[in-house]
Amino acid sequence: MLQIIPLSGIGEIVPGDDLGAVLTGSLVQMGVSLKADDIIVVTQKIVSKSEGRFVDMAEIEPGSAALKLAALVRKDPRLVELVLRESSEIVRAVPNVLITRHRLGLVMANAGIDRSNLGGNARERVLLLPVDPDASAQRIAEALEQDGxxxxxVISDSFGRPWRLGVVSVGIGAAGLPSLIDRRGEMDRDGRALEVTQVALADIVATAASLCTGEGAEGIPAVLVRGYSMKDIARPAADLVRPVAEDLFR
Known part of the structure; x- marks a missing residue:
């Protein structure tokens, strides 16, 4: 049976906090011992907070490109400057919308820069994505190891989708699970070979966990997903990023 268990007792995370120790403390407090195939889903926000990925907007001086783009998209020029610094390409820029290709390859609004639920006096602060989410996930996994x-x-973040309203969570970092499962060549129930089917497991797990983590004031930044049997070789979340050459909508 698949279970989604919110981890309790996790307070406000600040730069330098040991997430492995914080999450282990939550598991101990709840009386939960880890089992084989357990998956811990951690929101990007607390990973970035622990890694000190804050930026003080008062220290940002927008350049000419940011000023011009900010006038088009009607956003704070300082935010636009940060978006440009974090991005490799502007995908779409219209009033109130700025979508870019993040340097990690992720196509997302405002390069994933966040202003919500930052804690304390955060009016002039924003939060960037982790430098290397897959490496962050690996460090957390190693720190959580118990008795072998x-x-x-999975490190989760919220994404919009180009053809549907609303956000879902996706896995931007992962360790210890097959983020992408290639099922091409397998047979369906009628004996036909699957030709294009690849399963984005990290995204599926992240969205399942978001039933608990939520998007607002829920205050649940980590979830234990239990009961899914992982049989494929582990692959990082970076493998989910579609190569630019395969982008049919450029």
């Missing part, structure tokens, strides 16, 4: 049992870890 190391859980898989």
């Amino acid at each position: 049992v190391r859980p898989a870890v």
Whole structure:
């Protein structure tokens, strides 16, 4: 049976906090021991907070490109400057919308820069994505290992979708699980070979966990997903990024 268990007792995370120790403390407090194939889903926000990925907007001086783009998209020029610094390409820029290709390859609004739920006096602060989410997930997984049992870890973030309203969570970092499962060549129930099917497991797990983590004031930044049997070779979340050459909508 698949279970989604919110981890309790996790307070406000600040730069330098040991997330492995914080999450282990939550598991101990809840009386939960890790099992084989357990997956811990951690929101990007607390990973970035622990890694000190804050930027003080008062220290940002927008350049000419940011000023011009900010006038088009009607956003704070300082925010636009940060978006440009974090991005490799502007995908779409219209009033109130700025979508870019992040340097990690992720196509997302405002390069994933966040202003919500930052804690304390955060009016002039924003939060960037982790430098290397897959490496962050690996460090957390290693720190969570108990009695030879190391859980898989997914770092989740919220994404919009070009053809549907609303956000879902996706895995931007992962360790210990097959983020992408290639099922091409397998047979369906009628004996036909699957030709294009690849399963974005990290995204599926991240969205399942978001039923608990939520998008507002829920205050649940980590979830244990239990009961899914992982049989494929582990692959990082970076493998989910579609190569630019395969982008049919450029």
